[in-house]
Amino acid sequence: MKSFLRNIFKNVISLILTQETGNTVGASVFKFKNAHKWLFRLVYGTANDEEILNNVLQKIDGKIEILMIHSSLNNMIPMYTGNLSKLLSMIISYCHKNDITLAMPTFFLGSNFQAKEYYESGKNTFDVSKTMSEMGMLSEIFRRTPNAVRSIHPTHSVCALGPLAVQLTEKHHISDTTCGAGTPFWEMIKYKTIILGIGAKAHHSLTQIHSVEDIMKENYPIPLFTGYVPVKCIDEFGNSLIYNLRIKNPDYLIDQKSFLKIIKLVKITEWKYKGIPFYLTRADEVTETVIQAAKKGHTIYKLN
Numbered sequence: 001m002k003s004f005l006r007n008i009f010k011n012v013i014s015l016i017l018t019q020e021t022g023n024t025v026g027a028s029v030f031k032f033k034n035a036h037k038w039l040f041r042l043v044y045g046t047a048n049d050e051e052i053l054n055n056v057l058q059k060i061d062g063k064i065e066i067l068m069i070h071s072s073l074n075n076m077i078p079m080y081t082g083n084l085s086k087l088l089s090m091i092i093s094y095c096h097k098n099d100i101t102l103a104m105p106t107f108f109l110g111s112n113f114q115a116k117e118y119y120e121s122g123k124n125t126f127d128v129s130k131t132m133s134e135m136g137m138l139s140e141i142f143r144r145t146p147n148a149v150r151s152i153h154p155t156h157s158v159c160a161l162g163p164l165a166v167q168l169t170e171k172h173h174i175s176d177t178t179c180g181a182g183t184p185f186w187e188m189i190k191y192k193t194i195i196l197g198i199g200a201k202a203h204h205s206l207t208q209i210h211s212v213e214d215i216m217k218e219n220y221p222i223p224l225f226t227g228y229v230p231v232k233c234i235d236e237f238g239n240s241l242i243y244n245l246r247i248k249n250p251d252y253l254i255d256q257k258s259f260l261k262i263i264k265l266v267k268i269t270e271w272k273y274k275g276i277p278f279y280l281t282r283a284d285e286v287t288e289t290v291i292q293a294a295k296k297g298h299t300i301y302k303l304n
Helices: 002-019 025-035 037-044 049-057 084-097 112-119 137-143 165-169 184-188 207-219 256-263 283-295
Strands: 066-071 101-105 158-161 193-198 225-234 240-248 252-254 269-273 276-282 301-303
Touching: 025 037, 049 084, 049 193, 049 269, 049 276, 066 084, 066 137, 084 101, 084 137, 101 137, 101 165, 112 225, 112 240, 137 158, 158 165, 158 184, 165 184, 184 207, 184 283, 193 283, 207 256, 207 283, 276 283
Parallel strands: 066 101, 066 193
Antiparallel strands: 101 158, 193 276, 225 240, 252 301, 269 276
């Protein structure tokens, strides 16, 4: 019965998406899911906070030191029936009991080209205490959590809570790259760091792949950066500083086919629970695998 309903759902979704050519696929699916909650719940069932956390913990093997979570509420609903604040509280409690540092991306302006346009006039600033996260509601709730610390970076800040939180975040603004030495992404490869996707797919959210560009610098196979834009940043004490945000070469764009080929080389566990996507991988393995691919001339980019 469930298989039969899934097939019906897929056919309906396919029809809806081909008709709504003016919208993105994601927006179309989200709209359809909201309008037909009963159908999704009939097919997949529902999942509360306890079920989401237990589902994840069953996949985590052995002692870990850092848990980096990427999440998307849009991809969890309507099957998810819990409360994100409660879910976060449960995750924090688990991490505290096991001496795990919890981290989440609190990015702002995901596109480098958007960032250039936003910051180059000098009128806009990044305020570590006030600039909202654009990485989903769970990330924004975590940003506002007492004692969580946030790295200072105009586009790729990271929030952390736990024994390694300060070490992860304290040098981001004095590093000369976004994801290289001294950044949270560099620090994560020094420890057993599990990257977890909740309602997120690896090929949409695995930022750790970009650490390779910044670690290899001039040894990266393509000239990916062409200059920088000075950005005024405000720290937690109200002090201002200037961060030189590197700007990517507009001649190169991410190639989805190449991205998928490289990401398939990485050891990633992907699964679904009640129709909600999840994934697990290790930060050090992601970085090392993609470095080896880059050394052979393989990147995730193509000429524009």
